[in-house]
Amino acid sequence: MDNKRNKPSETPAAKAAGVRKRRGKxxxxxxxxxxxxxxxxxxxxxxxxxxPILRSFYLSLSHFNLLDAQPRFVGFDNYVRxxxxxxxxxxxxxxxxxxxxxxxxxxLIVAFFIAYILNxxxxxxxxxxxxxxxxxxxxxxxxxxxxxxxxxRNNGLVNAALGIFGIDPIMWLRSESFAPFVLVLxxxxxxxxxxxxxxxGLQNVSPSLYEAASxxxxxxxxxxxxxxxxxxxxxxxxxxxxxMLRHFQEFNSAFLITEGGPFNATLFMNxxxxxxxxxxxxxxxxxxLTWVLLLGIGALTLVLWLTSKFWVHYSD
Amino acid sequence: MSEVNLRxxxxxxxxxxxxxxxxxxxxxxxAYPLIWMFGSAFKNNFDIFNSVAIxxxxxxxxxxxxxxxxxxxxxxxxxxxxxxxxRFLIPRVIFQVISCxxxxxxxxxxxxxxxxxxxxxxxxxxxxxDVAFRIPVFFIFRDMNLLDTFASLYVQExxxxxxxxVFMIIQFMRTIPRDLDEAAAIDGCGPLRILTYILVPxxxxxxxxxxxxxxxxxxxxxxxxLIYLNSPNNQVxxxxxxxxxxxxxxxxxxxxxxxxxTIAIVPVLAVFFxxxxxxxxxxxxxxxxx
Numbered sequence: 001m002d003n004k005r006n007k008p009s010e011t012p013a014a015k016a017a018g019v020r021k022r023r024g025k026x027x028x029x030x031x032x033x034x035x036x037x038x039x040x041x042x043x044x045x046x047x048x049x050x051x052p053i054l055r056s057f058y059l060s061l062s063h064f065n066l067l068d069a070q071p072r073f074v075g076f077d078n079y080v081r082x083x084x085x086x087x088x089x090x091x092x093x094x095x096x097x098x099x100x101x102x103x104x105x106x107x108l109i110v111a112f113f114i115a116y117i118l119n120x121x122x123x124x125x126x127x128x129x130x131x132x133x134x135x136x137x138x139x140x141x142x143x144x145x146x147x148x149x150x151x152x153r154n155n156g157l158v159n160a161a162l163g164i165f166g167i168d169p170i171m172w173l174r175s176e177s178f179a180p181f182v183l184v185l186x187x188x189x190x191x192x193x194x195x196x197x198x199x200x201g202l203q204n205v206s207p208s209l210y211e212a213a214s215x216x217x218x219x220x221x222x223x224x225x226x227x228x229x230x231x232x233x234x235x236x237x238x239x240x241x242x243x244m245l246r247h248f249q250e251f252n253s254a255f256l257i258t259e260g261g262p263f264n265a266t267l268f269m270n271x272x273x274x275x276x277x278x279x280x281x282x283x284x285x286x287x288x289l290t291w292v293l294l295l296g297i298g299a300l301t302l303v304l305w306l307t308s309k310f311w312v313h314y315s316d
Numbered sequence: 317m318s319e320v321n322l323r324x325x326x327x328x329x330x331x332x333x334x335x336x337x338x339x340x341x342x343x344x345x346x347a348y349p350l351i352w353m354f355g356s357a358f359k360n361n362f363d364i365f366n367s368v369a370i371x372x373x374x375x376x377x378x379x380x381x382x383x384x385x386x387x388x389x390x391x392x393x394x395x396x397x398x399x400x401x402x403r404f405l406i407p408r409v410i411f412q413v414i415s416c417x418x419x420x421x422x423x424x425x426x427x428x429x430x431x432x433x434x435x436x437x438x439x440x441x442x443x444x445x446d447v448a449f450r451i452p453v454f455f456i457f458r459d460m461n462l463l464d465t466f467a468s469l470y471v472q473e474x475x476x477x478x479x480x481x482v483f484m485i486i487q488f489m490r491t492i493p494r495d496l497d498e499a500a501a502i503d504g505c506g507p508l509r510i511l512t513y514i515l516v517p518x519x520x521x522x523x524x525x526x527x528x529x530x531x532x533x534x535x536x537x538x539x540x541x542l543i544y545l546n547s548p549n550n551q552v553x554x555x556x557x558x559x560x561x562x563x564x565x566x567x568x569x570x571x572x573x574x575x576x577x578t579i580a581i582v583p584v585l586a587v588f589f590x591x592x593x594x595x596x597x598x599x600x601x602x603x604x605x606x
Binding site: 030031033034035037038040041043044045047048049051052053055056059114117118120122128130131132133134135137138139140141142143144145146147148149150151153155156157160161163164189245248249251252255256270273274277278283286287290293294297301 | 331332335336338339342343346347349350352353364365366367368415418419421422423426428431434437438441443444445446447448449450451452453454455456472474475476477482506507532533535536537538539542543553554557558560561570573574576577578580581584585588592
C-alpha cells in the first residue's frame with residue numbers, strides 16, 4: 001500500500017499536480033457514497049419536515065377532533081373564527097408580543113453588557129464566564145420552574161429580600177402586570193449563551209481599530225457606539241433573531257410557573273396551541289393557531305432582515 | 317509626565333475594581349436562586365419562607381427531605397424516572413451524533429449533483445421553528461404506532477432532522493484540510509473508514525458538543541414527553557417533577573420539593589462541568605443556538 005505514496009524524487013510542483021489528480025480520482029472513486037450517507041437525512045426531511053408542513057396546513061383548513069376519523073375540510077373557517085370570535089386568541093397574541101418585545105431587548109442588553117465587561121482582560125474571566133452560563137444550560141428544566149414559582153410566591157425569597165429594604169410584598173404570580181415580568185426575569189436569567197456569542201464577536205474586533213480611535217482622541221463611549229457596536233452588528237443581528245425566536249416559542253415557564261394566568265396575561269401562543277390541540281383535542285384549530293404564530297414570526301424576522309441593511313455592517 | 321502615568325494607572329485600577337464589582341453582584345444574583353434551592357432542601361417549611369437565608373437556623377436543619385424526595389410519586393422513586401429518562405436520552409444522543417455527522421460528511425466532503433439543493437434545504441429547516449411540526453408529527457407518530465413509546469423521543473434524531481447540528485458539523489469539517497482523507501483514499505480506505513479513522517478524531521470537540529447539547533436539551537425537554545408519553549410507567553423525570561410544582565397556597569413539604577429539584581439538576585450540572593472545556597469553546601466558535 002505504501003508504495004503508492006509520494007516518491008521522494010517528486011518535485012513540489014509534481015506533488016501539487018498529483019494532489020490535484022488524486023482529488024479528481026477520489027470523487028470518481030465513490031460516486032454513490034454521498035447519496036448513501038444522505039439516506040437518513042432524506043427520509044427524515046421527507047417524513048418529519050416536508051410532509052408535516054403540508055399536513056399541518058391542510059389540518060388548519062379542517063375541523064378535526066381526535067374522535068373524528070378524518071379531518072373535514074372547511075376552508076378558512078378556523079382562521080375566521082380566530083380573528084372574529086376568540087378573545088383567548090387576542091389575549092394570547094397580546095401576551096406573546098408583550099413577552100417578545102420585553103424579553104428580547106432585556107436578554108440582549110444584559111448579555112451584551114456582561115460580555116462587554118468580560119472582554120476587558122480581567123483575571124478570572126473564565127470562571128465568571130462558566131458561572132454565568134450555568135442558568136442557560138438548565139434552561140427550561142422543570143426543576144427551575146419549581147424554583148422560580150417558590151421564589152416568587154407571596155412569602156417567597158424575592159418578597160423576603162424586598163422586605164429587607166422596606167418594600168411591601170408584591171403579589172408576583174397573581175398580578176396581571178407582574179406575572180409576565182417574572183417570566184421575563186427568568187428569561188433574562190438565562191442570558192449566558194447569548195453572552196458567549198457576543199463575547200466571541202467582541203474578541204474578534206481588531207485592537208488596531210481602538211488604537212487608531214484613541215490616537216484621534218475618541219472617548220470610551222464614542223468607541224462603543226462608533227466602533228464596537230457597528231463591528232459586531234452581524235453578531236447582534238444573529239443574536240436578535242435567535243433570542244426573538246426563543247421568546248416567540250416560550251412554553252415551559254408559562255405552562256408551569258403561571259399556567260397561562262393570571263387572567264391569560266401569560267397565555268403565550270405556544271401554551272394556547274397546546275391547550276386547544278393536545279388538551280382540548282381540536283387539532284384543526286390548533287394548526288391554524290400554529291400558522292398564525294409562524295406568520296407572525298416570519299413577519300418580524302422579515303422586518304429585521306429588511307432593516308438589517310441599515311444597521312448591520314458586513315466587513316467582507 | 318510620570319504624574320500623568322500614575323493617574324492613568326490609578327484610573328485603570330479603579331475601572332478594574334468597578335468591573336469586578338459589577339461581575340460579582342451580577343454573579344450573586346445569578347447564583348443565589350440555585351444556592352438558595354440547595355440550602356432550602358435542608359429546611360423545614362417554617363424556615364423556607366419569609367426569609368432570605370441560605371441555610372436553616374442552627375439546630376433546625378433536617379436531612380429528612382432527601383428520602384422523602386427520593387420517593388417522588390406514589391408508585392415509583394427517582395431512580396425509576398431517571399432510568400426512563402435515560403431510555404430515550406442515550407439513544408437520542410447516540411443517533412443524533414451519528415446521523416448528523418454522516419449528513420454533514422456527505423455535504424462537506426463530496427461533490428454530487430443536487431448538493432446545493434440539499435444544503436439549501438438544510439439551511440431552510442434550520443430557520444423553521446419547532447412549533448411548526450408539533451401537531452402533524454404527533455399524528456405521524458400515531459400512524460406509526462409510536463405514541464407512548466420512548467422511540468417517539470428519538471426517532472427524529474435517527475434521521476438527522478436537527479439541522480442546527482448538521483450545519484455546525486459542516487462548518488467544522490470545512491476547516492479540516494482534505495489532504496489527510498485523500499491520502500487515506502489513495503491507500504485504499506473507503507469513505508466510511510476515512511470518516512471514522514481520519515475525520516472523527518479531529519472532529520472530537522464538535523462531536524462532544526453535539527452529544528452534550530443533545531443531552532442537556534433532552535433532559536430539559538418537557539413538552540416532548542408531555543405530548544408523546546402518557547402511561548404512568550412511561551413517565552420521565554421532567555413529568556414526575558411537574559407533579560411537585562406545588563400549589564402556591566396548599567401545605568406540602570417544600571423542603572422535599574427543593575430536594576427533588578436538586579436531585580434532578582445536579583447530574584446535569586455534573587455532566588456540564590465534566591465537558592465544559594469543549595463546550596464553551598465550540599459554542600463560542602460556532603455561534604450556538606440555545
